[in-house]
Every structure is written in C-alpha cells, then in structure tokens.
Amino acid sequence: MSIPYVLLGILATGPQHGYELKRQHDARFPEARPLAYGQVYTTLQRLARDGHIEVLDTQADGAPERTRYCVTHDGVKKLRLWLAESIPPAPFITNEIFAKLVVALLDGDRTVAAGMLSRQRDMYKSRVEELLARREAVESSPAAALSLDYAFDHLAADLRWLDTVAEVVDDLGEEISNTGQRHA
Incomplete structure (x- = not known):
C-alpha cells in the first residue's frame, strides 16, 4: 500500500492533523498493518517538502500542539494521477x-x-x-x-x-x- 497516496486521499476530504490521519487510516484499512505515528509524521514531512500538502494551522488549546495539514493543488493532481494508474499483476512469485x-x-x-x-x-x-x-x-x-x-x-x-x-x-x-x- 502506498502510504503517501492514502494520506493524500484522506487529506483530500478535509484538513487534519497526524493523529487524525492515523486513526482514519486504521479505520478505513482494518486488515492492513496499523500505521505507526512516526511513519505518519515522516510521510507528512516528505509530502510537505514536495509541495503536496501544506500546514494549515497549529492548535494548542492547553494540549500538545497539533499541526493540521491540507492538500495542495499539486497534491490533488498527484493523487488523481496515482488513482488513474493501473496496477499490473506481480511479475514474479514471491510467496x-x-x-x-x-x-x-x-x-x-x-x-x-x-x-x-x-x-x-x-x-x-x-x-x-x-x-x-x-x-x-x-x-x-x-x-x-x-x-x-x-x-x-x-x-x-x-x-x-x-x-x-x-x-x-x-x-x-x-x-x-x-x-x-x-x-x-
């Protein structure tokens, strides 16, 4: 599963912070391996670095800071290109x-x-x-x-x-x- 695209797809539904993204992923892919928080935040950093998401705001409200992210136009474009790609069957047996x-x-x-x-x-x-x-x-x-x-x-x-x-x-x-x- 391509985690960056999954996170982009979830963010395309509206701005969220990393904790929400992890929960959304785990709820939508219950038979997949749950995401580690570190994986979520590392992926978010890469997506932001590449211009596919951006920081919307940071909320504290007396709790630990939570940075909300939103998908950019380039992120939506990247997501749509990925969704349009067909996935070929695996060429080799790796079982x-x-x-x-x-x-x-x-x-x-x-x-x-x-x-x-x-x-x-x-x-x-x-x-x-x-x-x-x-x-x-x-x-x-x-x-x-x-x-x-x-x-x-x-x-x-x-x-x-x-x-x-x-x-x-x-x-x-x-x-x-x-x-x-x-x-x-």
Whole structure:
C-alpha cells in the first residue's frame, strides 16, 4: 500500500492533523498493518517538502500542539494521477509458502512437504473462519467489509492452491528433484 497516496486521499476530504490521519487510516484499512505515528509524521514531512500538502494551522488549546495539514493543488493532481494508474499483476512469485514447498521437496522426502502443506492449510482455514465471523460484525461499515472480503478472497485462493499442490506433491517433488539433477 502506498502510504503517501492514502494520506493524500484522506487529506483530500478535509484538513487534519497526524493523529487524525492515523486513526482514519486504521479505520478505513482494518486488515492492513496499523500505521505507526512516526511513519505518519515522516510521510507528512516528505509530502510537505514536495509541495503536496501544506500546514494549515497549529492548535494548542492547553494540549500538545497539533499541526493540521491540507492538500495542495499539486497534491490533488498527484493523487488523481496515482488513482488513474493501473496496477499490473506481480511479475514474479514471491510467496514464502511456495519457497518453503520447493525447499521441502528438494531432499525427496515428500512427508516434510505434505506436513508443511497440511499445517499451512489448517492455519489458513482458521483465519478464514475468523474473517467470516468478523464479516458479520462489520456489515454497517463498507470499508471494513471490503477489507475483510479482500482478505477472505486471497485466503480462499491460497487454500485452493494448497489443495491443488497437496494432490500433486509426489509428482511435483519428482520434477523438482529431477530439475536440480539435470542442471548439476
């Protein structure tokens, strides 16, 4: 996720200070890693330096100072350009489960791979059940529901892949073992 653009998008709804931006982010992206305050303020400094946001005012009111920021014309332009860009699918497989599977199959002992796949599948199934239970509780929040649906759909795809791989683990192990021998 591109934090600078997300913060620009939130600021496009109206001026806010860093604490509000963090809360807004965490509320709108409940399945994402919560933002650290340091990350918010570092990003705000960069956005201000680059002319995409500016300080609107600083409020104290007997509490710690809070600087409110607003998006600039250049910031809105940058945000709209980002929103218009399509995101290509990832060109390479970078999934750690896939890497573990290949390594587990290298030595020819399929039980290691089968055990890893079974444990991984159980973990994913538990997470799916957790998301389904939470999904019913967030019906009134479209952003939370979309976030949970996104997480659920990715887990469901991973579970399908784990099932497919579990069915062909012996054949796949042979292929991986032979590939290494041919190139040695």
